[in-house]
Amino acid sequence: MPTLSDVEQDAVNRAQAEPMLDQVRAWSAINSGSRNLPGLERVAGALADAFSVLPGELTLEDATDVEQVSENGATFTLDHGRNLHLAVRPDAPVQLLFTGHMDTVFGADHAFQDLQWLEDGVLNGPGVADMKGGLAVMLAALKAVEAVPGADRIGYEVVVNSDEEVGSPGSAALLARASRGKRAALTYEPSALPDGTLAGARPGSGNFSIVVNGRSAHAGRNPEDGRNALLAAADLALRFDQLRRDGLSVNPARIDGGSPNNVVPDKAVLRVNLRPRTPELQADAEEAIAAIVAAVAAERDVTIHAHGGFGRPPKPMTDDMLKLFELVKQAGADLGQPIGWKATGGVCDGNNIAACGVPVIDTMGVRGGKIHSMEEFLISESLGERAALSALTILRIAEGRL
Structure with a gap:
């Protein structure tokens, strides 16, 4: 029976102990629809405060200019929110990328604004799965990895953008820049299915x-x-x-x-x-x-x-990506979490990262479902599960298993 090393077990325990549910509830209570610039600024500030416990240089970067076409055919510049960017140990031998988004599809005037428990362990609310839950999982895993021996070998960048739900037009350049030289990337969209299945190949x-x-x-x-x-x-x-x-x-x-x-x-x-x-x-x-x-x-x-x-761009399944999936599958098996994957019809920032030549798994976030609807839900026990899975995956990539 596979066992975890002492360092791995320590990281797993630390990740699972983080107050992720409280973070999800606090962040999801702030409306951050892609066009709600004041709301995005509020949630960006809250995320900056939370991620500031990690070492490195944290900034909130302005979006690049985005040209849009009006109903009468005129072009105009559409503003987007600022993007969180954290760079940690850029000279470390292992360089990784972690990405997520702070925006949701629910605008400030949308009827879906409140959180409620649908049943024990199932939380309904705007963005709880897509992807305030994923951001909490990412942070928990990185805090856990930072607390165990060997963290100084791992360098990484974190990008949490404000416009993923509208195609990341104002953050595409930042994502491309952050992808350079990375051995692998993890993106924290919710799992493709409520059972934890990951998304594999995606169309463009x-x-x-x-x-x-x-x-x-x-x-x-x-x-x-x-x-x-x-x-x-x-x-x-x-x-x-x-x-x-x-x-x-x-x-x-x-x-x-x-x-x-x-x-x-x-x-x-x-x-x-x-x-x-x-x-x-x-x-x-x-x-x-x-x-x-x-x-x-x-x-x-x-x-x-x-x-x-x-x-x-399209995200086909490459040999390097398959190796990363197999590593995550084994990490899941060692944690008692069956991990599979399937091709999906959706798109996300994982498409853009893969186009930069970086193997990426873009559904490392929570188990949940019915995203982009008022029935969106998060399975709360998956917070600890997925944080443990990420922490173990990061450590094993750093060991050279990829």
């Missing part, structure tokens, strides 16, 4: 706003002089839909624009999401988008500008 995700500029004209007197932007946007949507195939989903989601019935509309904006499962399919999709835009622009005599891109 691209969001595009296609702005069409046509020409207005009187719909009765001289419609032939107009260039109907709404029809061009609809044409684009139908052609995008034809790109669907195995491994590539396409969702034309919305068309903004139009005009009074007696005016040929000269402006429209198509919003579309594409999800390729491999980098090759992403490259094919990018070529197809360019070709479709050029064809519709020429055939309908309109001007088209495509804004956006694949903010989440």
Whole structure:
């Protein structure tokens, strides 16, 4: 029967003893919807206070500028919250990355604001699983590792961003910078299933706003002089839909624009999401988008500008990633926690980290479920389980088992 070393057992015990549930309840009581900048600032301050017990340099970094497209096709800069960044022992021989997010999908005006116990050990509340619980698990594991011999061999960066739920546009550069030179990364999204199953391969995700500029004209007197932007946007949507195939989903989601019935509309904006499962399919999709835009622009005599891109690259299962999964699986077995994994259709910051060449497991957070709904729940006993799993995983990576 596998046993833990004395150092491993000490770290596990310390991680499990941390007051994670109290932290989750306090952090989840602060609304931190992705667009609630005052709420994000409050929770960032609370997290900075909590993570300041770790050594290293902690900062709250401004988001990079993010360009958005309005309903009338104009571009503007959208503000995002600050991101927590902690760098510990950058010269240590083993360098790791730990990431999470402070934002939720529930805005300040959303009906879902309060916490309640659904039953013994099952806590319902905004962000309890996704991912205030994961942040508590991360902190508990790092505090435990810092308290045992050998911690000086481990260097790491922590990134807790404020915009993950909207695609991490303002923190992507920080994530890429923090990924450099890392042996492995752990991200604390909730488990893929309530039983603790991890997410394996993930598709990529691209969001595009296609702005069409046509020409207005009187719909009765001289419609032939107009260039109907709404029809061009609809044409684009139908052609995008034809790109669907195995491994590539396409969702034309919305068309903004139009005009009074007696005016040929000269402006429209198509919003579309594409999800390729491999980098090759992403490259094919990018070529197809360019070709479709050029064809519709020429055939309908309109001007088209495509804004956006694949903010989440595909995350296929690589050999290095499989080795990391196997290490976590063995750590789980030694703790009495069966660990499996499965491919999933969602995306997260793990996609971006993997694209930097770093093996990552992005569902090291709590067991729970029904995220992004008012039924979101956290299984409270999983806080100790997952903190122990992370602490043991970190120590074993540091030992050179990866």
